Amino acid sequence: MSTLTALARARAARGGRxxxxxxxxxxxxxxxxxxxxxxxQAGEAAAPLAVMAGTDRDAPTLLxxxxxxxxxxxxEFLTAFAELLVPYIDARRQHxxxxxxxxxxxxxERCTDAPQLILPNPGGVxxxxxxxxxxxxxxxxxxxPVDARVPLLGRYLTWFADDRAPxxxxxxxxxxxxxxxxxxxxxxxxxxxxxxxxxxxxIDPPDGMSGAAAALLAEDPDAVPPAGPATDPAFDxxxxxxxxxxxxxxxxxxxxxxxxxxxxxxRAALAAQLEPTWETVWxxxxxxxxxxxxxxxxxxxxxxxxxxxxxxxxxEDGAPPQPKRPSAVAAARRLADLESAQQSYDRTQAIDDxxxxxxxxxxxxxxxxxxxxxDAERQEIxxxxxxxxxxxxxxxxxxxxxxxxxxxxSPARVNQTVRLLAVRPAEAGxxxxxxxxxSGMGRGKTPxxxxxxxxxxxxxxxxxxxxxxxxxxxLPDADQTPWTHGGPPWxxxxxxxxxxxxxx
Amino acid sequence: xSPSVPQATAAPGPxxxxxxxxxxxxxxxPRSHDARTIAAxxxxxxxxxxxxxxxxxxxxxxxxxxxxxxxxxxQSPFAITxxxxxEKQVKAxxxxxxxxxxxxxxxxxxxxxxxxxxLGVEPEADPAAPVNLDRAARYExxxxxxxxxxxxxxxxxxHPLLRLDVGGRTAYVEPDVVALSARPADASASAPARLYVAxxxxxxxxxxxxxxxxxxxxATQAAVYVLALRRLFTELGxxxxxxxxxxxLICPTDFANKPSAHLLDVRRQIAAVxxxxxxxxxxxxxxxxxxxxxxxxxxxxxxxxxxEPGREHRSAxxxxxxxxxxxxxxxxxxxxxxxxxxxxxxxxxxxxAADALGRSVRDxxxxxxxxxxxxxxxxGTAGAxxxxxxxxxxxxxxxxxxxxxxxxxxxxxGGSEADG
Ligand code: SF4
Numbered sequence: 001m002s003t004l005t006a007l008a009r010a011r012a013a014r015g016g017r018x019x020x021x022x023x024x025x026x027x028x029x030x031x032x033x034x035x036x037x038x039x040x041q042a043g044e045a046a047a048p049l050a051v052m053a054g055t056d057r058d059a060p061t062l063l064x065x066x067x068x069x070x071x072x073x074x075x076e077f078l079t080a081f082a083e084l085l086v087p088y089i090d091a092r093r094q095h096x097x098x099x100x101x102x103x104x105x106x107x108x109e110r111c112t113d114a115p116q117l118i119l120p121n122p123g124g125v126x127x128x129x130x131x132x133x134x135x136x137x138x139x140x141x142x143x144x145p146v147d148a149r150v151p152l153l154g155r156y157l158t159w160f161a162d163d164r165a166p167x168x169x170x171x172x173x174x175x176x177x178x179x180x181x182x183x184x185x186x187x188x189x190x191x192x193x194x195x196x197x198x199x200x201x202x203i204d205p206p207d208g209m210s211g212a213a214a215a216l217l218a219e220d221p222d223a224v225p226p227a228g229p230a231t232d233p234a235f236d237x238x239x240x241x242x243x244x245x246x247x248x249x250x251x252x253x254x255x256x257x258x259x260x261x262x263x264x265x266x267r268a269a270l271a272a273q274l275e276p277t278w279e280t281v282w283x284x285x286x287x288x289x290x291x292x293x294x295x296x297x298x299x300x301x302x303x304x305x306x307x308x309x310x311x312x313x314x315x316e317d318g319a320p321p322q323p324k325r326p327s328a329v330a331a332a333r334r335l336a337d338l339e340s341a342q343q344s345y346d347r348t349q350a351i352d353d354x355x356x357x358x359x360x361x362x363x364x365x366x367x368x369x370x371x372x373x374x375d376a377e378r379q380e381i382x383x384x385x386x387x388x389x390x391x392x393x394x395x396x397x398x399x400x401x402x403x404x405x406x407x408x409x410s411p412a413r414v415n416q417t418v419r420l421l422a423v424r425p426a427e428a429g430x431x432x433x434x435x436x437x438x439s440g441m442g443r444g445k446t447p448x449x450x451x452x453x454x455x456x457x458x459x460x461x462x463x464x465x466x467x468x469x470x471x472x473x474x475l476p477d478a479d480q481t482p483w484t485h486g487g488p489p490w491x492x493x494x495x496x497x498x499x500x501x502x503x504x
Numbered sequence: 505x506s507p508s509v510p511q512a513t514a515a516p517g518p519x520x521x522x523x524x525x526x527x528x529x530x531x532x533x534p535r536s537h538d539a540r541t542i543a544a545x546x547x548x549x550x551x552x553x554x555x556x557x558x559x560x561x562x563x564x565x566x567x568x569x570x571x572x573x574x575x576x577x578x579q580s581p582f583a584i585t586x587x588x589x590x591e592k593q594v595k596a597x598x599x600x601x602x603x604x605x606x607x608x609x610x611x612x613x614x615x616x617x618x619x620x621x622x623l624g625v626e627p628e629a630d631p632a633a634p635v636n637l638d639r640a641a642r643y644e645x646x647x648x649x650x651x652x653x654x655x656x657x658x659x660x661x662x663h664p665l666l667r668l669d670v671g672g673r674t675a676y677v678e679p680d681v682v683a684l685s686a687r688p689a690d691a692s693a694s695a696p697a698r699l700y701v702a703x704x705x706x707x708x709x710x711x712x713x714x715x716x717x718x719x720x721x722x723a724t725q726a727a728v729y730v731l732a733l734r735r736l737f738t739e740l741g742x743x744x745x746x747x748x749x750x751x752x753l754i755c756p757t758d759f760a761n762k763p764s765a766h767l768l769d770v771r772r773q774i775a776a777v778x779x780x781x782x783x784x785x786x787x788x789x790x791x792x793x794x795x796x797x798x799x800x801x802x803x804x805x806x807x808x809x810x811x812e813p814g815r816e817h818r819s820a821x822x823x824x825x826x827x828x829x830x831x832x833x834x835x836x837x838x839x840x841x842x843x844x845x846x847x848x849x850x851x852x853x854x855x856x857a858a859d860a861l862g863r864s865v866r867d868x869x870x871x872x873x874x875x876x877x878x879x880x881x882x883x884g885t886a887g888a889x890x891x892x893x894x895x896x897x898x899x900x901x902x903x904x905x906x907x908x909x910x911x912x913x914x915x916x917x918g919g920s921e922a923d924g
Contacts, residue, residue, distance in 0.1 A: 001864045001865060001867075001868040002868065002902075003868050003869070003870075003898045003899065003901070003902040004902040004905060004906055005868070006861075006864075006865045006866075006868030006869050006902075007869070007878070007879075007882055007899060007902045007903060007906065008906065009861050009865050010858070010861070010865070010869065010875045010878050010879050010882075011879065013853075013856070013860075013861065013875055014856075014875065014876070014879055023909070023910075023912075023914040024914045041582055042579075042580030042582045042583040042586075043580060043582045043583030043584070043586035043587065043706060044582070044586060045707075045708030045710060045756065045758070045759050046708075046759055130710065133710065133711070134759050187861070188861065189836035189860065189861050189865070190836075190862055190864070191836040191837070191839065191862065192836065192839075212853075221576065230580075231580070233578035233579055233580045234578060236580035236581055236582055237578075237580070237581050240582075241581045241582070292914070294914070294915075295914070295915040324711045325711055325712070351915060352914060352915045353914050353915075354908075354909040354910075354912035354913075354914060355906070355909045355910070357909065358902075358905035358906055358908070358909035359905075361901070361905040362898060362901045362902045362905050368905075368908070398901065398905070399897070399901065411915065458912075
């Protein structure tokens with residue numbers, strides 16, 4: 001953790017209220033997100049109990065599995081979930097825009113929107129991942145036929161929870177606790193921040209109450225049901241288990257009226273567990289919407305829209321479901337993708353957000369101050385040509401531990417590389433830094449207008465902004481995987497063993 | 505208190521320590537460690553408070569309740585049912601399925617025919633009777649069974665009961681399971697067979713992956729069993745290396761009930777548990793300077809008249825006061841590992857301790873323990889103490905960078921993406 005974030009946490013603890021650690025919002029919030037709150041049965045790998053979902057805060061849909069261990073009921077549940085999710089996804093691809101051809105890519109059509117799922121916490125995302133895994137290899141024939149929408153749902157959920165959610169900078173599948181904690185420092189520990197009602201209490205406490213006090217109240221599972229996917233064990237013991245038993249007994253006795261009654265009670269009990277979380281998640285979305293979006297938000301969402309378009313095209317072209325385990329090359333490619341996405345996300349956040357940049361200043365990777373002297377005429381003669389090499393002197397209070405020669409760039413002009421020439425202690429305290437501008441000044445002998453900072457201007461220079469952008473290692477195409485890495489991956493065809501895979 | 509028990513002020517030394525520990529607990533039966541609580545010792549090893557409470561055998565759950573900070577542990581009945589059903593399935597027919605798993609891919613262990621012994625049941629007892637609870641007898645049966653194993657008999661021991669000395673107090677631990685002698689597939693035929701502890705867990709392994717937190721907890725618990733089993737063999741005069749460093753984790757596969765076996769190297773966990781156990785005997789030093797008035801007597805005398813509440817030996821205030829006399833070392837991880845967590849948390853928060861925010865926050869504050877001290881240094885209202893100069897420099901830089909950044913306008917949204 002950075003010193004700055006730790007200090008923000010200490011300040012939050014003192015003030016009893018969360019402190020922002022970003023100035024802008026670094027995730028996209030869709031105009032119409034789909035909120036999904038899954039509850040799973042304790043002790044089972046992927047037995048859904050209920051899902052509350054919808055795009056309308058005032059009209060959530062509640063799906064319940066009355067007997068979580070009954071296979072047919074699970075598939076009915078998944079079908080109903082698909083009935084909710086598929087139209088939501090389809091509506092996002094009604095309109096497309098033409099993306100012009102580039103060197104590497106021909107002209108293509110990109111969806112103008114993309115779906116966005118918002119879950120209360122990472123556990124919710126994991127629950128979706130498991131549901132996706134359990135559903136995507138199902139088939140409409142074979143020993144356990146399912147509705148055609150079930151395997152499709154499985155592939156969608158896998159895309160959201162497994163493919164996109166871990167990708168830095170992607171906003172199609174968000175865990176609210178992680179997003180809020182990315183933007184706010186609370187006066188409690190990171191462990192406690194995983195509890196959505198407590199975390200939100202620190203950020204947005206009820207009137208007349210401190211965040212600290214509200215968080216303490218929110219931790220009581222009797223007063224505020226947990227945000228899932230696990231239910232409160234006391235609820236399982238006191239409410240759920242007796243209702244499930246009553247329902248099983250009624251079924252065994254073939255008393256359909258009693259079955260209906262028990263199911264109705266079960267539904268009501270689960271609704272009561274879910275409704276407070278539903279409201280909390282929407283409150284969290286309000287908090288996010290109230291923050292200004294980062295400058296790169298649009299571009300990042302554009303990447304999400306592009307990925308969404310690709311994924312949907314793949315499904316239409318008959319691509320197989322995502323494999324259980326990726327091939328060696330696919331895994332390496334994925335790792336490289338994650339890494340470069342992380343780099344670019346870190347970088348754009350620092351460029352867009354002075355509070356994020358401030359963390360790097362404390363760590364010595366950046367410094368900020370005022371320009372005190374500029375020699376815009378300075379040149380360097382190389383061969384027969386003279387190149388503009390303006391000299392800039394800056395006054396900073398930051399301790400500059402960087403060595404002469406390092407390359408720097410400023411968020412104010414990211415594509416301009418600057419070289420550190422000298423650092424010396426300033427008479428008035430702090431440091432005086434001599435910089436040489438090396439690029440980003442146009443093609444002429446003299447710098448383009450506006451490309452050289454002016455005396456009196458505030459600037460921040462950082463090393464990592466000048467670093468070479470991560471390039472992906474060259475990887476062989478999938479069908480040329482060397483045999484040492486398991487040979488070419490077989491195209492995944494639904495095998496009998498997958499279709500018949502047991503699901504208790 | 506019986507007259508033969510020395511008073512709390514007795515001379516130091518093992519007997520004095522034991523007496524003081526008994527006095528700390530008061531006239532209630534001691535709580536002993538089990539595998540879970542021993543495993544928990546590795547999470548926050550430096551805490552004197554827990555060390556003393558455990559050594560004295562104080563019922564921490566009850567203590568936390570009495571002082572108004574009940575622990576919120578609990579297991580769902582669904583999880584319990586599932587766990588029992590899975591264990592039953594794996595152990596059916598004298599653990600036939602378990603042996604089959606070891607012989608099959610991918611382990612391909614060389615497993616001889618085993619004689620199955622259920623050490624939970626008396627030899628001539630009715631098989632339908634519940635598992636016998638007499639620990640001493642069960643431990644003795646376990647000992648005899650393993651003496652036969654030491655002599656080379658392949659024996660599959662179900663419900664063994666092992667012993668471990670924890671801070672001078674005997675703790676009994678029960679591997680769900682079973683030790684079996686087997687030879688890994690890659691071992692040469694002349695290599696001696698080793699004993700494996702098998703741990704049956706009902707969390708699923710999906711596409712070869714399981715929840716790392718659950719695997720970690722299972723590994724530490726299994727390490728406790730390995731250690732206890734090794735101690736037993738040492739007592740029997742047999743080289744403890746007979747017990748393998750690897751344990752077998754038996755879990756359901758994917759979304760089905762089908763069990764699969766996974767070999768888990770627990771050497772690191774064994775070392776961690778051993779280290780913690782070795783530290784515990786210093787308990788004498790911890791309690792030596794304790795005020796004689798400190799105790800955690802949770803006893804309640806029966807009410808004088810029907811319908812009236814019983815008389816508590818110690819009030820919540822007294823118990824809380826006693827707790828404050830023993831140093832704690834709260835960390836957020838305590839919440840999942842120690843029954844006293846909510847009390848210790850509120851104490852740490854009230855004191856403004858950086859530890860309440862987590863070790864990483866405290867480290868990032870340059871190791872400064874008090875939040876208000878860190879904040880004062882950062883704001884320049886307090887000077888840095890000796891050895892705090894580097895921390896102070898960073899804190900001041902952080903405060904300045906943060907406050908300055910608040911005044912800078914972020915890059916406008918919708919602006920062109922200069923970074924391409
Ligand atoms: S909860 Fe308290 S007693 Fe328990 S380990 Fe943590 S600090 Fe020690």
